[in-house]
Amino acid sequence: MKLAMWTYEGPPHVGAMRVATGMRGLHYVLHAPQGDTYADLLFTMIERRGERPPVTYTTFQAQDLGADTATLFKDAARVAYERHRPEAMIVGASCTAELIQDDPGGLAAALDLPVPVIPLELPSYQRKENFGADETFYRIVRALAAPCERTAQASCNLLGPTGLGFRHRDDAEEICALLEGLGIAVNVVAPMGASPSDVARLPAAHFNVLMYPETAEAAARYLEKEHGQPFTRTVPIGVDATRGFLAEVAGITGLALQADESRLRLPWWSASVDSTYLTGKRVFVFGDATHAMAAARVARDEMGFEVCGLGCYNREYARPLRALAGEMGVEALVTDDHLEVEAAIEAAAPELILGTQMERHVGKRLGVATAVISAPVHVQDFPARHSPLMGHEGANVLFDTLVHPLVMGLEDHLLHMFRGDFEFSDEAGPSHHGATSTVPERPGDLRAAPPAQPGAEAAAAGGSTRLEVVWLPDAEDELRKIPFFVRGKARRNTEGFAQERGIARIDRETLYEAKAHFAR
Numbered sequence: 157m158k159l160a161m162w163t164y165e166g167p168p169h170v171g172a173m174r175v176a177t178g179m180r181g182l183h184y185v186l187h188a189p190q191g192d193t194y195a196d197l198l199f200t201m202i203e204r205r206g207e208r209p210p211v212t213y214t215t216f217q218a219q220d221l222g223a224d225t226a227t228l229f230k231d232a233a234r235v236a237y238e239r240h241r242p243e244a245m246i247v248g249a250s251c252t253a254e255l256i257q258d259d260p261g262g263l264a265a266a267l268d269l270p271v272p273v274i275p276l277e278l279p280s281y282q283r284k285e286n287f288g289a290d291e292t293f294y295r296i297v298r299a300l301a302a303p304c305e306r307t308a309q310a311s312c313n314l315l316g317p318t319g320l321g322f323r324h325r326d327d328a329e330e331i332c333a334l335l336e337g338l339g340i341a342v343n344v345v346a347p348m349g350a351s352p353s354d355v356a357r358l359p360a361a362h363f364n365v366l367m368y369p370e371t372a373e374a375a376a377r378y379l380e381k382e383h384g385q386p387f388t389r390t391v392p393i394g395v396d397a398t399r400g401f402l403a404e405v406a407g408i409t410g411l412a413l414q415a416d417e418s419r420l421r422l423p424w425w426s427a428s429v430d431s432t433y434l435t436g437k438r439v440f441v442f443g444d445a446t447h448a449m450a451a452a453r454v455a456r457d458e459m460g461f462e463v464c465g466l467g468c469y470n471r472e473y474a475r476p477l478r479a480l481a482g483e484m485g486v487e488a489l490v491t492d493d494h495l496e497v498e499a500a501i502e503a504a505a506p507e508l509i510l511g512t513q514m515e516r517h518v519g520k521r522l523g524v525a526t527a528v529i530s531a532p533v534h535v536q537d538f539p540a541r542h543s544p545l546m547g548h549e550g551a552n553v554l555f556d557t558l559v560h561p562l563v564m565g566l567e568d569h570l571l572h573m574f575r576g577d578f579e580f581s582d583e584a585g586p587s588h589h590g591a592t593s594t595v596p597e598r599p600g601d602l603r604a605a606p607p608a609q610p611g612a613e614a615a616a617a618g619g620s621t622r623l624e625v626v627w628l629p630d631a632e633d634e635l636r637k638i639p640f641f642v643r644g645k646a647r648r649n650t651e652g653f654a655q656e657r658g659i660a661r662i663d664r665e666t667l668y669e670a671k672a673h674f675a676r
């Protein structure tokens with residue numbers, strides 16, 4: 157058992173639903189208890205789809221457990237076929253149905269339906285949503301992709317976009333336009349928008365673009381092995397990655413590709429003098445591995461930030477993330493425990509958090525600017541406007557996304573010079589957001605932690621005695637002059653400095669000595 161309040165990913169059958177819902181002409185029969193239809197809302201409300209997901213639930217109840225749940229499944233599968241007449245079906249079990257072991261695959265095979273029926277084995281107690289999507293898509297491709305002649309023109313498939321994917325709709329559009337503008341035809345985009353017959357003709361393309369490793373790497377590897385299609389390894393999020401991706405495509409196709417970058421604005425926006433104040437801002441990045449790594453590279457290499465933390469919640473991609481974290485000189489955080497993430501963010505004291513919806517809550521609690529760069533996300537991250545993260549427009553969107561939550565340069569400067577202004581102050585928050593930040597001060601808060609109590613008992617830490625340090629009023633006043641987004645870091649550094657030297661009472665001098673020490 158594990159106590160969990162928030163989970164970054166749903167159970168694997170939600171991943172299977174994302175594949176089914178993204179596709180056309182495919183139906184999913186899910187053996188599941190009554191109530192599991194909650195997952196429909198992910199698609200009809202968060203993604204705002206205008207139709208129900210193509211999923212039939214058996215919705216068994218307690219009273220059914222004493223009877224024949226296998227017949228219930230068979231009836232549901234038969235009725236689903238009759239009603240929807242799909243080109244193909246997938247069948248599987250949710251977490252609870254996995255326990256009653258009815259074998260949906262075997263039961264569906266016994267029905268002898270006139271369309272391919274693909275059984276899914278999704279271990280709900282070991283794996284999660286992204287695995288469910290990846291495995292489902294792989295099973296569909298394995299069952300349906302048929303040998304066929306390559307297209308005459310250089311062509312590719314885009315693999316990975318699914319229902320409920322973070323910016324998948326716009327990323328697919330952006331990459332299609334980018335490649336087609338360079339004379340490379342897009343054969344099939346899958347699973348999003350593809351029918352089972354489209355999946356059958358995946359092998360006609362010359363190569364595959366693996367847009368999201370989390371949801372399509374198994375299928376890409378299968379197509380490479382069985383149908384000789386190479387696939388791209390670079391995910392084109394950011395300017396450098398998009399250029400690297402196109403170089404990879406040029407290598408695969410043997411074509412000289414010269415992309416039109418006239419709509420690419422990030423490099424100049426980032427180089428222009430108004431962005432100078434972004435240099436060295438400390439940023440903590442967390443999300444799924446693909447988006448976290450891409451955002452960390454953009455933040456460091458294309459915006460001039462300093463990455464002070466990097467992590468992901470999907471262990472499947474821990475290895476490349478660890479390698480990148482090592483290259484960036486930070487320790488990788490691989491966890492699906494949001495409390496661990498919160499503690500790591502608090503310890504790193506960043507000025508900006510790039511994360512998921514969960515980190516948005518953390519940022520709110522700690523009073524740190526936050527932008528969302530990865531699923532899981534709420535409804536506002538399925539916007540009406542075109543908002544890709546990939547390709548040239550994706551880089552433009554990323555620039556705006558990363559800069560928007562920060563206090564703007566002039567205000568940043570004025571906050572240094574004029575403190576205590578009734579309108580423009582630390583407590584008021586960035587004025588371009590028009591809101592008043594009233595984050596309360598509390599222990600451990602990045603904005604300002606209360607001073608330790610005089611005479612507090614020394615606490616044992618790591619076998620050595622920790623000194624309880626006290627902030628004197630003059631030092632507190634001086635600390636308050638430091639802009640709020642770096643104040644937590646200054647407090648922590650000064651306390652560490654005092655601890656090391658056995659200084660129990662921090663005054664102004666200690667603060668300045670610590671500042672000089674860390675500036676060295």
Ligand code: SF4
Pocket residue numbers: 167188189191192250251252253
């Ligand atoms: S089957 Fe799984 S997803 Fe459905 S209610 Fe039970 S634990 Fe939740």
